[in-house]
Amino acid sequence: MFKEEIININGINYIDVKNENCNFLFSLKNSNGDFKRNTLEFNSKLKELLSRLGIISVGYSEQIHSSIINVYDGSIKEGDSTISDEENTGVCVYTADCVPILIKHKFLPLKAAIHSGWKGTYDTILLKTINFLKDKYEIDVEDLICAVGPHIRYCCYEVSSEIVDDFNRHELYNNKGVAAGRFLNLTKCIELQFDVAGIPKKNYYLNAECTKCSSIHEFYSYRIDKDCGRILSLVY
16 A cells, blocks of 8 residues: 655655655655756755665666666666666656656665656656566566656647657557547556556556646646756655
8 A cells, every 4th residue: 555645855845655665755846946957956956865865876867758778877878767776776757747657676676767758658668667677687577566756647738649649559559548639648658558567556656646737736847837847756
């Protein structure tokens, strides 16, 4: 069972999600700073967070809307899925409407953080990451606990008719109702990838809020403000 609560660390509020000794954090929009990449603030805020959590290091990628998977070795590489199997090391992504997906093994220090925009979702970056974890580390996928953070939902995600057509022709998404008109349902696409990967529904948390229109919490949303900050999603 997943436990969810709002916590404050160094003046920034986070959605804190726990299950099976797995820890997931998703930051909210805050006046005390954000996690927009390639800023001094990003590095200082991240360092403060790691210190409070007792994490030695954190891995992430230079996100490029790809399906590239990186195993964190201390360097920052281009890609959109970052994996670590090291103790006391977290992995994270930074988003503003795209889907942040975090994965942690129940018993091992194995973890992954995925940035899945429409391109990554079309390229099934989640499914590819799970298969990579399964093959490289010889694990049972049912031992993976996953958390899907706040992202733009079906209600607000209008895209081009060409993108909708591509998804409707996709082998995995075809005839699965992932779009209506020009509105694309990234959430459903992610759930379909979980299903194909063999992840039971009880093993994943799915945040129900839309980053663009939520009336519960406020998030950074590129659709609202192209110069906005970023949500940090961290698993450790």
